[in-house]
Amino acid sequence: MFGRGARIDAVDELDRAILRELQSDARRTNRDVAAAVGVSPSTALERTRALRRRGVIRGALLDVDLGAMGRPVQALVSVRIRPPSRAVIEEFRDWAQGLPETLGVFVTTGTADFVLHVAVPDNDRLYAFVIDRLTQHTAVADVRTSVVFEHLRTTRVDPVAQD
Amino acid sequence: MFGRGARIDAVDELDRAILRELQSDARRTNRDVAAAVGVSPSTALERTRALRRRGVIRGALLDVDLGAMGRPVQALVSVRIRPPSRAVIEEFRDWAQGLPETLGVFVTTGTADFVLHVAVPDNDRLYAFVIDRLTQHTAVADVRTSVVFEHLRTTRVDPVAQD
DNA sequence: GGTGAAACACGTCCGAG
DNA sequence: CTCGGACGTGTTTCACC
Numbered sequence: 001m002f003g004r005g006a007r008i009d010a011v012d013e014l015d016r017a018i019l020r021e022l023q024s025d026a027r028r029t030n031r032d033v034a035a036a037v038g039v040s041p042s043t044a045l046e047r048t049r050a051l052r053r054r055g056v057i058r059g060a061l062l063d064v065d066l067g068a069m070g071r072p073v074q075a076l077v078s079v080r081i082r083p084p085s086r087a088v089i090e091e092f093r094d095w096a097q098g099l100p101e102t103l104g105v106f107v108t109t110g111t112a113d114f115v116l117h118v119a120v121p122d123n124d125r126l127y128a129f130v131i132d133r134l135t136q137h138t139a140v141a142d143v144r145t146s147v148v149f150e151h152l153r154t155t156r157v158d159p160v161a162q163d
Numbered sequence: 164m165f166g167r168g169a170r171i172d173a174v175d176e177l178d179r180a181i182l183r184e185l186q187s188d189a190r191r192t193n194r195d196v197a198a199a200v201g202v203s204p205s206t207a208l209e210r211t212r213a214l215r216r217r218g219v220i221r222g223a224l225l226d227v228d229l230g231a232m233g234r235p236v237q238a239l240v241s242v243r244i245r246p247p248s249r250a251v252i253e254e255f256r257d258w259a260q261g262l263p264e265t266l267g268v269f270v271t272t273g274t275a276d277f278v279l280h281v282a283v284p285d286n287d288r289l290y291a292f293v294i295d296r297l298t299q300h301t302a303v304a305d306v307r308t309s310v311v312f313e314h315l316r317t318t319r320v321d322p323v324a325q326d
Numbered sequence: 327g328g329t330g331a332a333a334c335a336c337g338t339c340c341g342a343g
Numbered sequence: 344c345t346c347g348g349a350c351g352t353g354t355t356t357c358a359c360c
Binding site for chain 2: 023059068109148
């Protein structure tokens, strides 16, 4: 599930400031971050480690250019599966997650049980992914594909006060 | 658009290996990466810099726990806008991208012009986002909301041969 | 908690192959 | 293109506040 990080012992102003800095670039040096938020490097280091220990920071992801990786075509593929039982959902989820075309898997409510975010080299491969790969899974009952012209990601999540 | 990184001068085996290592953790030290792929630190450093210069590596994103940030409820919100002209699309895209609830914006084909990936503290705030915030924008013609139970991201994009 | 200083590790540059 | 080594910067620990 979300990994809702258990009950968190409040993220204070200093933590928020550190998170802001690291969200702008996860490779900022600890010295930089410390200077930007106005504390000593040792303090910034201890806070950052604590955020990691508490699970607020889960890691640092490399942001790669999908076009440069030879996969300029993105799509959102809505999938309905049958039956939508736990066993089938979890099996399909893990299977879809492991496909090389897959960037992400959303497990959803609504008309679709899953929305797959995929990136492929061209339209032919997108079509092949949908009609060959997906339909080869016996649980797939329905598929709707939307091509993604553009995908913007927010690089800044502001913490909201707990409870 | 995608930022398809101009024509790339082929990502060779060493580049691929470096990308694999960094995708597992964007904060791996250069020395670590060098040891893992079997070259000297100076070679690994030069390769990594070249990947950055060529736009293959765009940066490093902090992976935060949305639950720990006080925003455990995620949704995909499909939005149809009217008229779907360039000016209106770009204006809506930038507006949506700037909302604090927004994690990402997909510009798509199909029944929806946009799919917004959002994270909020609870269901009430999700409802408020849809019926207060979104409908306040005059271009919004239709909205469909799917709650996201789970979102898995792939942390590994394999490069595909170019052309 | 927060801090500065010292010990250590790392990123970086460069001359050479 | 790759390498090793020298040098400056960053990280980490720890005794003190």
